[in-house]
Amino acid sequence: MNLSPLDIVLLGTVLLLAVGFYGLLITRNLIKLVLVLQILVKAAVMALALAGKSSGNLGLGQSLAATVIVADTVVAVVALALAVQVRKHAGTLDVTKLSSLRG
Amino acid sequence: MTGILIGLVIGLPWLGALVLWRVSDERPRLQHALAVAFSSAAGFASLALIPFASAETAVRIDVGRYFGELTFVADGLAVSLTAIACVIGALAVIFSMDYMRAEAQLSRYYAFILLFIGAMAGLVLSGNLLFMFFFWEITALCSYALISFYNDDPKAVAGGVKALLITQVGGIGLLAGALTAYSALGSYQVSDLLAKAETLPSNFLALTAFGFLIAAAAKSAQFPFHTWLPDAMEAPTPVSALIHAATMVNAGVYLLARFYPAFAQVPGWTLAVTLVGLVSALIAAFMALAATDLKRALAYSTVSQLGYMVYAIGVGGVLASQFHLLSHAVFKALLFLAAGAVIHASGTRDMRRMGALGKQMPFVRNVFVFGALALMGIPILNGFWSKEMILEAGLSHGPIWALVGMVMVAGMTAFYTLRMTWLVFFGEARESRHAHEAGRAMKVSLGLLGLGAWTTWLLIEPFSALLQHTLPFHGISSLNLSELSHEIFAAPLTYAALIVIALGLGIFWMVRKQAAGRRESWMDVLSRESFGFEWLNRRVASWTVGLGSVLQRTQTGVLSWNAVGILGALLIVLVFLVWSVK
Amino acid sequence: MENIAYLLLGLAAAFCAYRAMISKHLLPSALYLACVSASVSISLYLLGAYEVAVIELSVGAGLVTVMLVYTLSVVGEDTYDPASVIPKPLALLVVGVIAVLAAWMAYPVVSRPVASGEVLLADVLWKQRALDVWVQVALIFSGVMGVLGLLSERTIKIKEEQILQMAETEKPIAIQMEEEMRV
Numbered sequence: 001m002n003l004s005p006l007d008i009v010l011l012g013t014v015l016l017l018a019v020g021f022y023g024l025l026i027t028r029n030l031i032k033l034v035l036v037l038q039i040l041v042k043a044a045v046m047a048l049a050l051a052g053k054s055s056g057n058l059g060l061g062q063s064l065a066a067t068v069i070v071a072d073t074v075v076a077v078v079a080l081a082l083a084v085q086v087r088k089h090a091g092t093l094d095v096t097k098l099s100s101l102r103g
Numbered sequence: 104m105t106g107i108l109i110g111l112v113i114g115l116p117w118l119g120a121l122v123l124w125r126v127s128d129e130r131p132r133l134q135h136a137l138a139v140a141f142s143s144a145a146g147f148a149s150l151a152l153i154p155f156a157s158a159e160t161a162v163r164i165d166v167g168r169y170f171g172e173l174t175f176v177a178d179g180l181a182v183s184l185t186a187i188a189c190v191i192g193a194l195a196v197i198f199s200m201d202y203m204r205a206e207a208q209l210s211r212y213y214a215f216i217l218l219f220i221g222a223m224a225g226l227v228l229s230g231n232l233l234f235m236f237f238f239w240e241i242t243a244l245c246s247y248a249l250i251s252f253y254n255d256d257p258k259a260v261a262g263g264v265k266a267l268l269i270t271q272v273g274g275i276g277l278l279a280g281a282l283t284a285y286s287a288l289g290s291y292q293v294s295d296l297l298a299k300a301e302t303l304p305s306n307f308l309a310l311t312a313f314g315f316l317i318a319a320a321a322k323s324a325q326f327p328f329h330t331w332l333p334d335a336m337e338a339p340t341p342v343s344a345l346i347h348a349a350t351m352v353n354a355g356v357y358l359l360a361r362f363y364p365a366f367a368q369v370p371g372w373t374l375a376v377t378l379v380g381l382v383s384a385l386i387a388a389f390m391a392l393a394a395t396d397l398k399r400a401l402a403y404s405t406v407s408q409l410g411y412m413v414y415a416i417g418v419g420g421v422l423a424s425q426f427h428l429l430s431h432a433v434f435k436a437l438l439f440l441a442a443g444a445v446i447h448a449s450g451t452r453d454m455r456r457m458g459a460l461g462k463q464m465p466f467v468r469n470v471f472v473f474g475a476l477a478l479m480g481i482p483i484l485n486g487f488w489s490k491e492m493i494l495e496a497g498l499s500h501g502p503i504w505a506l507v508g509m510v511m512v513a514g515m516t517a518f519y520t521l522r523m524t525w526l527v528f529f530g531e532a533r534e535s536r537h538a539h540e541a542g543r544a545m546k547v548s549l550g551l552l553g554l555g556a557w558t559t560w561l562l563i564e565p566f567s568a569l570l571q572h573t574l575p576f577h578g579i580s581s582l583n584l585s586e587l588s589h590e591i592f593a594a595p596l597t598y599a600a601l602i603v604i605a606l607g608l609g610i611f612w613m614v615r616k617q618a619a620g621r622r623e624s625w626m627d628v629l630s631r632e633s634f635g636f637e638w639l640n641r642r643v644a645s646w647t648v649g650l651g652s653v654l655q656r657t658q659t660g661v662l663s664w665n666a667v668g669i670l671g672a673l674l675i676v677l678v679f680l681v682w683s684v685k
Numbered sequence: 686m687e688n689i690a691y692l693l694l695g696l697a698a699a700f701c702a703y704r705a706m707i708s709k710h711l712l713p714s715a716l717y718l719a720c721v722s723a724s725v726s727i728s729l730y731l732l733g734a735y736e737v738a739v740i741e742l743s744v745g746a747g748l749v750t751v752m753l754v755y756t757l758s759v760v761g762e763d764t765y766d767p768a769s770v771i772p773k774p775l776a777l778l779v780v781g782v783i784a785v786l787a788a789w790m791a792y793p794v795v796s797r798p799v800a801s802g803e804v805l806l807a808d809v810l811w812k813q814r815a816l817d818v819w820v821q822v823a824l825i826f827s828g829v830m831g832v833l834g835l836l837s838e839r840t841i842k843i844k845e846e847q848i849l850q851m852a853e854t855e856k857p858i859a860i861q862m863e864e865e866m867r868v
Contacts, residue, residue: 003688005688005691007792007796009691010788011788012694012695012696012698012728014787015695015699016699016725019703021779021783022780023702023706025769025776027769028767032714035714035753038749039705042698042741042745045725045729045741046725049729049732049737050732051794054795056799062737065737066736066737067820067821069737069744070825074825075828077752078835080756081831081835083760085835085836094767
């Protein structure tokens, strides 16, 4: 089976993605959830760079990857600020106890 | 010029609605004045539009690739219905000056009435199926808002919600039909559908035809959607007169009349239309026989008369049906407004508690009698001419058993109309009530409509000529007065019908003493349950609520389950993509 | 040779991510995340995306780690780490299928690389994707506003003081009204 380097990178990216999605489902702590989102972001960045490399347009791939990093870092910051306020007002960071949006 | 008038007829009421929305409720005289001004202006504009009617597209605005062109066509059908809507709208608003004198939140009331008038005009003038649906939905919204106008009364709110739900089911039929026609024709234009109906594949055309029939039946409260109109009588009476007697419920009949040439060739469609009209007329007349609430009796009567119009279209008498639409709009609005005056004066809607009010309210009694005579089909009021035209059409083109049913309905109509008139205005006073005569504004509206009940039949010649020249697909031939009189008076059917009507009147006269009895009979139960359809409504409602509570379990509020939902959707998308790429 | 490097880096990233996820204490999780970031950054460098590698290292291993540690210090450590609500087999199934499908979809495209025309990042970023840059500026601005709004304790405290003051001044009035009613 001859795998090119890019195939290996693809497999690594998909593996990281899978770990991230699994964490998204399993985690119950809000701060750990932010951490899991960061793992997913890294997988996305890898995928974008990989796509750029394999289509020959690394400049576009990198610029998109940079945008994604900026956007998701801002999201993480605001999410952490929210988590701090949630802790202060609801007393807990456990996702199962924060179900006031129950239908 | 036509385009400007069309713009005025739709735009003036909508502008009025916007202005009245901003007027404060602290200034009721200004509200009344503005409403009367805007609705009267719209009424004059609609009358001015009549000479300009033609089959050509008057206004054409391009709205982009997906919606085609927004067109307005001022042909005979459209112009006559616009005039009815705007003129009767103006009269109902004038009536409201007295009727709603002491009510609160008038800006909401008048704004919705004006919005409705503009939307109704837009609905019938529209030449684009999608925009016809758009205006259709606006009228449904206004109807809901006005039925639930007294929004702290749970019965009013329930009536409004019921009307909204049932007419929306019909709206789905209209939308489905419009989209089916679009997918086959590539255009939303009504004229395209009428011209190219034969070229559609037969199942597409059948789907469109029956979709439109469902929409029309739901909007006009025909069988099997007849349960919402009696409950809609919680609305203020001018609203009942305008929306639920003279205009919105005519939208269904209009739809059938407009598309008759396209759908007549669909096998089974005309029979279905005839049946819907016949059954509605029969069961509604039956339910009116025992009704105790004055407005409910009039509501049943409306359903029954609309059944006449639908039946007429089913047997091919489009001119007869539209002429009866005109007569019915006038005399039914008259009856409702007069009933409103009675209810306002005596404080009750229950006919068993009224009686001998004619002595205290002579003017209202007289106009009510005019309306009642027209409803019964007594010569020479307008109801007689149009009803006989329908029966003639039924004789020449329709099945005989349907005609027999319709003649029976005429007899039942005579019975319940005389019963209504007798219980309210004549006989003995069952409860001593002090009822004052109607106010001046009420008298203006009632007087004008009363005059109309005696005279609108004279318009047969210009009316039929208008329809003949502006409706190229319908094949209507014009009729003048002498031809009409000859046709009606020479036909034996007319005399048979008159005999049945006299029979109905006579039977009531014999039982008039028991008319005000208070015991509930099997007829009352059957009416109240609308021949079993109320049970059906309740079943559907409880089934929907049950489904809602079952599905409520998916809304856990826990983030992890939401994440499962997100990933599940991603999974489905990926499966779809991988499968389609192969 | 390259293959082995990529393989090791990929496995290291996945392993660190897994440890970060299942660790019971949050501080080790933050450190494992930094390791993931480092592995990803080296992979990016080997791929040829030099600028993004630097950004990734500084942001992922620096900024995010610092923020997580700061938040942990403010919030405090919850030592109770409960089991997950979703049954693990279900989670594994969903994730597994998604991963397989994604790899299947991407494989044909990735394994036929096109020779790269030398496009500079600077060109792309500032000319073609200039709108992206504006979007990023707007994002950062709104993020800062959001955090300021969420974390400012001063305004909340001032409002609390105001409410307490109003309650103080109304107390004598309320007592007066009660006395009047009793009379």
